[in-house]
Amino acid sequence: MSAPEASNIGVAAMRSLLTDATDPLYVLRPAPATLELLVQAADADAPLLHILASKDDLRTVRRRFRLASSIAELSSQDQLTLTAATPAGRGTVLVTDETAHSIAHIDNERLLFEASSTPESLLEACRQHHKAESFDLRTPAWGKVSETLVESFNTDVKNDFRFAIQEWTKTVDEPVLDTPEIALLVAGTHDLLFDDLLRWGEELSLASKETFNRVKTAWVENGILTSEKVPIGGGRSQLRLTLTDEYAALSTVELLNKANEVVACRGNIAY
Secondary structure: OOHHHHHHHHHHHHHHHHHHOOOOEEEEOOOHHHHHHHHHHOOOOOOOEEEEOOHHHHHHHHOOHHHHHHHHHHHHOOOEEEEOOOOOOOOEEEEOOOOEEEEEEEOOEEEEEEOOOOOHHHHHHHHHHHOOOEOOOOOOOHHHHHHHHHHHOOHHHHHHHHHHHHHHHHHOOOOOOOHHHHHHHHHHHOOOEHHHHHHHHHHOOOOOHHHHHHHHHHHHHOOOEEEEEEEEEOOEEEEEEEEOHHHHOOOHHHHHHHHHHHHHOHHHOOO
8 A cells, every 4th residue: 555545544534533523632642643644634623633742742743844834724723732741651642521542553554442431530631731831833824835925926836835845745755855945946946036035934934044045055056056146126136046957857846856865965965
């Protein structure tokens, strides 16, 4: 079974669980893969999700932009909360006032085990831990990302960025490209002005100006991008980002794959 097929089955199973779950649903110690399934399965009719996890686990989520921005989207719609506190124990447990499910991972398969009823002590522990301070992912909601890409650039830029983040990263065994790196590749594909990209990235708190500058320098030194000063009026000029001929000839998937290989060998990059 392929990874996408397994993911589809997992989403279907999670959606079935959410359909039957009462409100709210406490999710204890979820692995990133489990959170991915929850986010994909959650719709407007899903119960409110209270995620209870350790700070280290939530910081790991923060570094995964596709997942973090999707979680931020649900949070912005008041469908999900994050708390950096969880009852003691092991493994992932999904708890409502009626049932509790545990999730086991065996040979890359996820198995759901349902208890006949939820112990009152477990439910009370979930309620108490949920009262702790909420965790800030410091990641923009995906809807906000899409909206600002259209406002700052155009729909084609939004679509290419969405494909890279939401689709391509699911198909690669080890996607190591981060958000600024992908943003610079999309900018080069569409000949965007570097200052416009900086302004967009900083307004969304995607990365600092210094980070974008380091990535630009790395892509230029590795022959992926060129940056050329172009006049913008009033005697001023700005840098326009463009893919080099070698990379401009590639399809979007080929471009992302090749850039991913370059970053995987980051020891060769002045970064």
